[in-house]
Amino acid sequence: MKEKRVFPDPGDTDLNLYRCGIEDCAPGHAWGPGVRDHYQIHVVLGGSGTFRNADRSFPLAGGDAFLILPGAVVSYRADAEAPWSYAWVGFHGLKAEALLRDAGLSARNPVFRVEEPGRFADLVRRLLAAAGRGRGRDALALGLLYQFLAEVAARPGAEPEEPGGGRREEHLRRAVADVATSFAGPLTVTELARRAGLDRSYLYSLFMERLGVSPKDYIARLRIERACALLASPLTVAEVARSVGFEDAQVFTRTFRRLKGVPPSAFRKGAAPTADGAPGTPATPDPAPPVRRPDPGMLS
Numbered sequence: 001m002k003e004k005r006v007f008p009d010p011g012d013t014d015l016n017l018y019r020c021g022i023e024d025c026a027p028g029h030a031w032g033p034g035v036r037d038h039y040q041i042h043v044v045l046g047g048s049g050t051f052r053n054a055d056r057s058f059p060l061a062g063g064d065a066f067l068i069l070p071g072a073v074v075s076y077r078a079d080a081e082a083p084w085s086y087a088w089v090g091f092h093g094l095k096a097e098a099l100l101r102d103a104g105l106s107a108r109n110p111v112f113r114v115e116e117p118g119r120f121a122d123l124v125r126r127l128l129a130a131a132g133r134g135r136g137r138d139a140l141a142l143g144l145l146y147q148f149l150a151e152v153a154a155r156p157g158a159e160p161e162e163p164g165g166g167r168r169e170e171h172l173r174r175a176v177a178d179v180a181t182s183f184a185g186p187l188t189v190t191e192l193a194r195r196a197g198l199d200r201s202y203l204y205s206l207f208m209e210r211l212g213v214s215p216k217d218y219i220a221r222l223r224i225e226r227a228c229a230l231l232a233s234p235l236t237v238a239e240v241a242r243s244v245g246f247e248d249a250q251v252f253t254r255t256f257r258r259l260k261g262v263p264p265s266a267f268r269k270g271a272a273p274t275a276d277g278a279p280g281t282p283a284t285p286d287p288a289p290p291v292r293r294p295d296p297g298m299l300s
Contacts, residue, residue, distance in 0.1 A: 015093035017145045020127045024085040025049070025078035032075030037212065038092040039100070040068040041152065042076070043120040047084035051076045051111065058111045060084070065120075065152075067100065067110040087117075087124040089148055094173070094210075102160050103153035114155050123148045171198060172210050176218075183222050184245050189215045219245075224259045227252070231268045240264065 018038045025047070032052075042051075043065040051058045051066045052075045060066065061084070068074050070092070078084050105112065114120060123144055130140045152158075175196050179187065192215055193200040207215045223244040230240045241252035241264075256264045 014095045015091060015099070015142065015145065017089065017091050017127070017141045019090040020088060020124050022085070022087045022121060022124055022128070025083045027083045028078060028080045029083060030075065030077035033073050034075070035071055035073055036068050036090070037070050038090050039070060039096055040088055040090045041148075042066050042068075042086045042088040043114060043117050045085045045087060045117050045121055047082045048079040049077055049084040050079075053107075053110050060111070063113055063115070063117050065112050065114055065117075067105045067112075069107055069110070072107065087121045089124065089127070089145060091145055092212075094169075094176075097169070099149050099153070103149065103155075104158040104160055105152070112152070112155065112158070114152070119151060120148065123151070169210075171196060171203075172206050175203065175206070175215070179215075179219055179222055183219060183226065184243060186247075187219060187245065189219070192219075220255055221259060224256055227256065227264065228260070228267065231264055237264050237268075 022045075044060050044062050046062040048059065048061040051060055053066075053068075053072065058064075058066065066076070100106065103112075127141055127144050127148075130137055130144065133140065175192060175198075178192060178195055182192075189203070190200060193203045196203065198206075203215055207213060207218055211218060213221065223246065227240050227244045230243055231237075233240075235243065237253070238249040241247075241249045244252075246252035246255070253263050256262075256267070260267055
């Protein structure tokens with residue numbers, strides 16, 4: 001039995017649920033070697049298997065769990081005689097690193113043990129059920145993800161990891177905060193770098209490593225998400241465009257279509273595509289651009 005869900009990215013820069021699932025693996029079922037672009041935690045519910053991270057190999061059984069970091073080369077395989085079953089969650093966001101440090105997890109310590117794996121399986125089942133909800137789905141899913149990570153941090157013997165890479169994280173937080181307060185003006189990447197006192201190429205690499213998007217795309221995404229909310233107001237499309245930093249309405253429309261799949265006029269009329277790509281009700285505006293690939297080196 002295998003059941004999994006991939007959640008639409010709500011664009012929350014703090015913490016985002018990306019995917020989750022429960023699987024009874026076939027004998028010898030394997031994944032990798034490969035890399036993920038997000039964090040994953042697998043909790044073994046029963047059976048056994050092996051997790052490999054870098055040059056280390058971990059034989060695991062029921063009650064064991066392992067963390068996959070974005071960008072890390074890993075593989076895992078179910079036992080040929082007693083294959084494991086596991087529940088997993090995949091997530092990303094600016095708070096992910098700190099939450100995992102608080103739980104005592106890092107590249108040095110990717111394997112841990114839980115006392116009641118069934119509690120984690122129950123949380124994942126609730127996440128799977130939440131995927132089918134309409135209103136309130138994202139809030140419910142995020143709450144369950146926080147609860148999942150809280151259970152990991154509260155396990156007996158968990159010791160918080162010492163933080164690392166604080167300067168890069170602080171640079172990123174300042175830049176993200178600057179975009180949030182300045183996106184409606186004539187903000188450019190060069191200006192953003194100047195305000196942060198950073199080299200433009202360094203700023204680019206920082207955004208790509210930690211957020212998975214360029215600074216230019218981050219600014220565009222934030223503007224479009226704010227525009228989604230304004231399209232519910234009496235403002236014209238041109239007025240919405242100016243309100244979120246686009247002086248050219250045609251550039252606004254092209255950017256909106258690229259990021260949302262429909263032009264702003266269609267979005268306003270309720271033609272925004274649903275999660276399966278079909279026309280539906282207008283999508284709920286995202287609060288901020290998506291976060292994808294936190295720097296694996298920050299947890300090493």
